[in-house]
Every structure is written in structure tokens, then in C-alpha cells.
Amino acid sequence: MVVNLRKYSGTVVFNTASPIWKPEMDYQPVVKRFESSSGVTVFRLPLLAFPKHVTNCYLVMDEAVTLIDCASGWGDSNESLERCFQQLQDDFGQSVALKDVQRLIITHGHVDHYGGIPYVLEHAKASVGIHALDRSVVSNFAERLIVASKDVEVFLHRTGTSAKKIAELLLLYKWSKERYTSSPIDFEIEEGPLPDSPFVVYHTPGHCPGQICLRLDDLLFTADHVLERITPHQSPESITRNTGLGHYLDALAKIRLLDGIRLGLGGHEAEIPNVYERIDATMGFHRQRLDKTLACCQEPGPLKDIAIGLFGKREGYHILLALLETGAHLEYLYDRGAVVVDNYQDIEDDAHPVLRYRPA
Ligand SMILES: [Zn+2]
Numbered sequence: 001m002v003v004n005l006r007k008y009s010g011t012v013v014f015n016t017a018s019p020i021w022k023p024e025m026d027y028q029p030v031v032k033r034f035e036s037s038s039g040v041t042v043f044r045l046p047l048l049a050f051p052k053h054v055t056n057c058y059l060v061m062d063e064a065v066t067l068i069d070c071a072s073g074w075g076d077s078n079e080s081l082e083r084c085f086q087q088l089q090d091d092f093g094q095s096v097a098l099k100d101v102q103r104l105i106i107t108h109g110h111v112d113h114y115g116g117i118p119y120v121l122e123h124a125k126a127s128v129g130i131h132a133l134d135r136s137v138v139s140n141f142a143e144r145l146i147v148a149s150k151d152v153e154v155f156l157h158r159t160g161t162s163a164k165k166i167a168e169l170l171l172l173y174k175w176s177k178e179r180y181t182s183s184p185i186d187f188e189i190e191e192g193p194l195p196d197s198p199f200v201v202y203h204t205p206g207h208c209p210g211q212i213c214l215r216l217d218d219l220l221f222t223a224d225h226v227l228e229r230i231t232p233h234q235s236p237e238s239i240t241r242n243t244g245l246g247h248y249l250d251a252l253a254k255i256r257l258l259d260g261i262r263l264g265l266g267g268h269e270a271e272i273p274n275v276y277e278r279i280d281a282t283m284g285f286h287r288q289r290l291d292k293t294l295a296c297c298q299e300p301g302p303l304k305d306i307a308i309g310l311f312g313k314r315e316g317y318h319i320l321l322a323l324l325e326t327g328a329h330l331e332y333l334y335d336r337g338a339v340v341v342d343n344y345q346d347i348e349d350d351a352h353p354v355l356r357y358r359p360a
């Protein structure tokens with residue numbers, strides 16, 4: 001995507017109270033039936049991945065029954081999966097059970113989408129697939145978590161966050177360490193038609209390195225790439241390659257070029273009646289947030305202060321989310337020369353420097 005650097009000069013006035021997450025206000029998480037243009041039936045299964053956090057999984061009733069995502073496997077997640085299958089029988093007259101699932105496609109390596117793999121495999125002889133760039137998050141869970149946490153630590157030091165707060169945030173980051181183990185992956189999902197299936201795969205890195213969207217006729221399973229109301233969380237590529245706002249915006253532009261998508265089916269929230277408009281709105285939202293990020297460093301400051309400027313004071317895990325989201329935007333501007341490190345002369349001999357940013 002072409003970046004207009006002139007856009008990032010000058011002061012912008014904005015409201016700093018914009019939330020990272022908008023609550024799912026009027027979305028009713030109920031099982032819902034959809035049909036593709038060639039007549040393939042799809043059921044949306046809204047699972048309670050975490051308290052107040054619904055992940056939509058989809059059951060695709062093709063020759064091979066495919067489940068797209070399986071939520072967290074934690075708390076009420078598996079129970080809500082069972083309830084959804086019961087509802088398919090009771091309310092939709094479908095004689096399908098979890099044991100009938102032959103293929104499990106994981107849209108990306110976030111635990112609210114793949115954590116339920118062990119439960120599905122306990123009940124079904126399904127083969128499990130994910131994009132290569134997210135494979136080892138699932139199959140080599142502990143190693144990836146610990147190594148990534150070291151990069152998060154470096155990132156947090158540079159933000160100006162205190163050592164005490166960093167220790168707290170790292171504990172939150174590693175919340176899943178004791179709760180999850182690795183799961184086997186049977187096949188890697190690549191760009192293009194998925195063999196022996198009605199799906200066409202689009203790799204859409206940014207929110208997650210191996211994020212994919214799946215096309216089924218005129219339906220697009222957008223996973224966490226495009227959502228009905230919220231904008232998916234971003235974090236800097238300096239922590240995990242193939243994340244970052246640059247990849248994300250490029251991948252939005254890629255999906256925007258697809259012809260004939262009638263309906264988007266996201267990993268959270270309700271269906272998306274106009275995917276194209278939603279992509280435009282999401283791009284516009286990030287352009288605005290880039291402007292705000294630039295405005296927040298008019299006075300040279302560390303990332304943590306810029307995050308407070310963008311999101312206000314946050315608590316607990318939301319501090320980490322705000323720092324990562326700010327980091328993604330600041331990195332995007334820095335990589336494109338729109339901001340620079342103001343104190344570079346002071347940090348040359350410092351092994352753990354705090355970087356202070358200002359507009360170029
Ligand atoms: Zn996600």
C-alpha cells in the first residue's frame with residue numbers, strides 16, 4: 001500500500017478516549033444458518049471462548065464436514081460447543097454430531113480460536129490444518145510462548161514502562177502457559193484452492209502471522225481479519241514477524257480486491273453485510289489512529305506516554321493491549337520515516353534504552 005508521508009505532518013486534534021475494543025452491543029450469539037451461492041450449508045456456532053468473549057466457529061456441511069475454528073477449550077468453551085451441536089439437532093433438524101467432523105481448519109494461532117483442538121480430537125477423527133506461519137504456535141506451544149515473551153520484554157523496556165509493571169505484564173502475557181499444551185497439526189494451509197474442499201484460501205497476515213480468510217462461493221470467512229464492528233488488535237512486527245500494521249493494511253487491500261463477496265462471516269460478532277465497506281472503514285480507522293499517534297508525540301516522549309495519550313489510563317491486561325496497539329502504529333510511522341527517535345545520542349551505550357519519539 002502506498003503511504004503518503006505528507007499526511008503525517010501537522011497537528012491533528014482528536015478525542016483520546018477512543019476505546020481499543022467496542023463491546024459487542026447488540027450481537028445475539030445464536031446458532032445461525034447460512035447458504036453459499038452453490039447451496040453449501042454453513043452453521044455459525046458462537047462459543048463462549050472466555051467470559052464475555054464469544055468466538056464464532058463455523059460448521060460447513062460439504063462432502064467432508066469441516067469445522068472452522070474451535071474456540072479456547074477453556075472454561076465454558078467446550079460445553080458451549082456441545083450445546084451448539086445439540087441445537088443443530090433440536091432447532092435445525094441436522095443429524096450431525098461433533099464426531100462427524102472430518103476436517104478442522106484453524107484460521108490463526110490465537111488461543112480463542114485453536115485452544116479447543118484437544119477436545120475436538122477427543123471426539124472426532126478430524127485432520128487439523130493451519131497456515132505454516134502459525135503452525136508452531138500450536139504444535140510447539142511452550143517454546144513459542146517463552147521465546148515470544150523475551151521479545152515482548154525487550155519491547156516493554158523500550159516503552160519506558162517500569163520494571164515492576166513489566167514483570168506484572170509478562171505474567172499476564174504468559175497466562176496461557178499453565179493452561180495449554182501443544183496440539184498436533186496434520187496439514188499446512190497454503191494460499192489458493194484448498195485440496196479436496198470447496199474453499200479458496202487467502203493469506204492475510206497482520207493481526208496474526210498465519211491469519212487466513214477462506215472463500216466459499218460468495219461467502220468469505222474473514223476470521224479476525226475483518227470484523228463487523230471492532231478493529232482487530234494489532235501488535236508490532238518487532239515482536240513477531242509478519243504481524244504489524246503494514247502487513248495488516250496490505251492484507252486488507254488484498255481482500256478488498258476480491259469480486260462478488262455477498263457476506264462476511266467473522267471470528268467474532270455478527271455477520272458482515274458489506275465486506276468492502278467494512279474494509280474501507282477499518283482502513284480509515286487506522287489512518288486516523290496513525291494521525292493521532294503522530295499528534296501524541298509532538299512533545300518527544302516514550303511509547304508508554306503516547307499510549308496514554310491514545311487510550312487514557314488502562315488497567316491490567318488492557319495496559320499491555322494499549323502498549324502493543326500503540327507500538328504497531330508507532331512502528332509503522334517509524335519504518336516510513338514519519339517519526340524518529342529523539343534521544344538516539346543518549347542511548348548508544350545503553351543495553352536497555354527507553355526510546356523517545358518525535359515527528360520527523
Ligand atoms: Zn485473533
Ligand SMILES: [Zn+2]
Pocket residue numbers: 055110112113224267268
Ligand atoms: Zn479472535
